[in-house]
Amino acid sequence: MSALAVEDLHVWFDLPGGRELHAVQGIDLALEPGERLGLVGESGCGKTTAILAMMGLLPPSASVAGRVLLAGGDILAGGDRTMRPHRWTDIAMVFQGAMNAFDPVRTVGDQIAEPLERAGLAAGRAARTRTAELLELVGISGERQDRYPHEFSGGMRQRAAIAMALACEPKVLLADEPTTALDVMVQAQILELLVRLTDELGLAMVLVTHDLPLVSQACTHAAVMYAGRIAETGTTRELHHAPLHPYTRMLFEATPDLRGTDAVRSIPGAPPRLDEPTVGCPFQPRCDRAFGPCATTRPPRRTTEPGHLTHCHLEGGA
Amino acid sequence: MRAGWSYVGRRALFALITILVAISLNFVLFRLAPGDRTSALRCQGCTQEFKAQVRAEFGLDRSVPEQYLVYVKETATGNLGRSFVTQQPVLAELWKPVRNTIPMVLLGTLFAISLGLTLGVVSAWRRGTITDRTSVWSGLLLYSLPTQWLALMLIFYAAGPLGLPTSDIADPYLAYENPGWWPELVDRLQHMVLPAATIGLVLFGEYTLITRSSMLEALGEDYILTARAKGLSNWQIVRRHALRNSLLPIVTLIFLSLGFILGGAILIETVFNYPGIGLQLYESVTERDYPMLQGGFLLLTVSVILMNFLADLLYFRLDPRVTE
Numbered sequence: 001m002s003a004l005a006v007e008d009l010h011v012w013f014d015l016p017g018g019r020e021l022h023a024v025q026g027i028d029l030a031l032e033p034g035e036r037l038g039l040v041g042e043s044g045c046g047k048t049t050a051i052l053a054m055m056g057l058l059p060p061s062a063s064v065a066g067r068v069l070l071a072g073g074d075i076l077a078g079g080d081r082t083m084r085p086h087r088w089t090d091i092a093m094v095f096q097g098a099m100n101a102f103d104p105v106r107t108v109g110d111q112i113a114e115p116l117e118r119a120g121l122a123a124g125r126a127a128r129t130r131t132a133e134l135l136e137l138v139g140i141s142g143e144r145q146d147r148y149p150h151e152f153s154g155g156m157r158q159r160a161a162i163a164m165a166l167a168c169e170p171k172v173l174l175a176d177e178p179t180t181a182l183d184v185m186v187q188a189q190i191l192e193l194l195v196r197l198t199d200e201l202g203l204a205m206v207l208v209t210h211d212l213p214l215v216s217q218a219c220t221h222a223a224v225m226y227a228g229r230i231a232e233t234g235t236t237r238e239l240h241h242a243p244l245h246p247y248t249r250m251l252f253e254a255t256p257d258l259r260g261t262d263a264v265r266s267i268p269g270a271p272p273r274l275d276e277p278t279v280g281c282p283f284q285p286r287c288d289r290a291f292g293p294c295a296t297t298r299p300p301r302r303t304t305e306p307g308h309l310t311h312c313h314l315e316g317g318a
Numbered sequence: 319m320r321a322g323w324s325y326v327g328r329r330a331l332f333a334l335i336t337i338l339v340a341i342s343l344n345f346v347l348f349r350l351a352p353g354d355r356t357s358a359l360r361c362q363g364c365t366q367e368f369k370a371q372v373r374a375e376f377g378l379d380r381s382v383p384e385q386y387l388v389y390v391k392e393t394a395t396g397n398l399g400r401s402f403v404t405q406q407p408v409l410a411e412l413w414k415p416v417r418n419t420i421p422m423v424l425l426g427t428l429f430a431i432s433l434g435l436t437l438g439v440v441s442a443w444r445r446g447t448i449t450d451r452t453s454v455w456s457g458l459l460l461y462s463l464p465t466q467w468l469a470l471m472l473i474f475y476a477a478g479p480l481g482l483p484t485s486d487i488a489d490p491y492l493a494y495e496n497p498g499w500w501p502e503l504v505d506r507l508q509h510m511v512l513p514a515a516t517i518g519l520v521l522f523g524e525y526t527l528i529t530r531s532s533m534l535e536a537l538g539e540d541y542i543l544t545a546r547a548k549g550l551s552n553w554q555i556v557r558r559h560a561l562r563n564s565l566l567p568i569v570t571l572i573f574l575s576l577g578f579i580l581g582g583a584i585l586i587e588t589v590f591n592y593p594g595i596g597l598q599l600y601e602s603v604t605e606r607d608y609p610m611l612q613g614g615f616l617l618l619t620v621s622v623i624l625m626n627f628l629a630d631l632l633y634f635r636l637d638p639r640v641t642e
Contacts, residue, residue: 057547084549085549092547095543101543103563105638114558115548148638
């Protein structure tokens with residue numbers, strides 16, 4: 001049974017004037033324990049919205065449909081009531097920009113221990129001991145738990161945010177661009193830490209990023225999102241060496257390669273508007289392999305090997 | 319942990335310096351006016367000799383720096399001169415009405431804080447609902463009403479039905495009956511209700527609006543999303559994270575308005591004929607009682623500075639980012 005499975009997840013945002021923005025248009029994901037899935041795509045393609053929806057954290061202006069299965073049970077169905085007991089104990093999150101993820105007027109330790117107390121796992125002295133353990137786990141001295149967030153550096157704060165996410169020993173970790181706004185050295189450290197911890201603790205992790213090399217480096221699997229849909233998903237190796245969707249190939253071509261001599265090629269055009277229905281393939285106007293059916297028919301879901309899926313009319317790879 | 323004594327010390331020193339500057343300005347301003355105390359003497363016996371004698375009596379024959387030193391020294395020891403009207407020391411004359419004003423203002427402010435903060439938090443949390451819109455509009459309305467008009471309306475429409483006195487601080491006939499402390503206290507409180515309600519309603523409007531916007535800002539912060547993700551209930555999120563952060567600007571506001579209210583109660587105390595510091599200042603103006611006015615203004619300045627100092631101290635307690 002998958003640690004986390006997302007089936008046909010949709011998110012709509014209400015817009016003024018009664019219109020709707022279809023931000024996430026039916027995505028499917030599945031993760032086994034210990035797997036790391038990189039969720040990549042351009043800004044505004046729905047990555048962050050999708051993982052916020054998985055924890056029921058979207059604002060009231062959003063409506064969500066689909067199923068989010070944690071160890072087989074749907075946590076999305078009953079709204080906040082069924083979601084709340086699972087938050088942080090089964091599925092936790094490392095937020096984008098840990099700068100502001102901590103309350104500035106409470107100590108870091110206090111905030112790490114907070115979910116422990118909420119879930120009845122530890123309180124008082126036991127919670128302090130556990131908090132110190134968690135901080136040590138991410139390489140911060142346990143004594144620093146009485147410090148305030150502003151007394152931590154950016155990298156330390158991000159590590160403390162990871163320690164906080166691990167507090168209740170969740171089975172699934174959602175990391176929303178955990179390394180943006182950090183310098184390259186610290187980025188590498190944080191990434192290494194996440195890889196080590198998911199290996200040691202058998203966590204399933206979804207890593208949201210727009211940084212492809214980071215995915216190749218850290219993730220076992222990848223899902224490429226475009227305009228609210230999954231363009232292609234498979235192992236990182238498959239996506240890199242045998243992409244089925246032209247968007248995946250073009251994304252890799254747009255990434256500078258340290259060893260390669262190929263020129264970096266950008267993808268012309270811009271993603272489609274999500275507040276109007278799209279006919280055919282949403283990537284068709286920007287695609288270099290577009291042909292007959294692309295403009296008129298929504299691409300079918302196709303698979304070549306188990307677990308390697310794409311939504312594209314092309315047969316035989318991009 | 320932060321001991322904070324050096325912070326307190328520096329803040330206190332800063333407050334003292336500010337008071338000294340205010341005192342000095344008081345000194346300079348009155349000497350910028352043309353003429354002196356003898357210029358207005360227009361009598362038969364007012365010879366040059368007599369004027370010189372008066373000047374010497376008031377110390378006006380000495381050099382300006384010397385006068386300044388005497389003034390600062392006397393002010394520091396609490397000698398603010400004598401009232402022209404009653405010939406009594408200014409400090410004692412000011413203290414009586416201040417003692418009447420403080421409980422009245424505190425009553426109104428406490429009312430405003432407890433209700434304004436509660437309603438502000440609730441309407442921020444229930445943003446866009448009927449509760450929110452009702453409290454925003456009532457807050458806006460009360461905040462923008464002229465104080466003296468609100469006071470008059472309370473006299474017209476509330477005093478009668480509620481059986482509350484509209485003037486003065488105590489029933490003058492009650493003292494003859496010698497009824498004991500309890501009826502006297504009740505009588506005092508009854509006299510306090512309407513002026514306190516006037517202050518309270520205006521401040522209530524202000525506090526509701528400010529709390530609401532400050533709370534909305536806090537609720538939009540990333541750490542609130544973190545708190546939700548951690549599975550905290552709505553009430554826990556408000557109590558543990560949003561409230562304390564949104565209180566920071568409100569604390570400053572409350573202390574600032576407490577500092578100003580001693581002077582700001584002039585209109586209210588005049589309408590209700592309540593013998594507090596506001597009414598006293600009003601009467602001193604009409605009677606051209608300059609020593610009382612000087613003393614009164616000094617008192618206002620000191621109270622504003624003192625409240626600022628207290629706000630600084632509380633801020634230090636509430637916000638760990640404020641460093642020494």
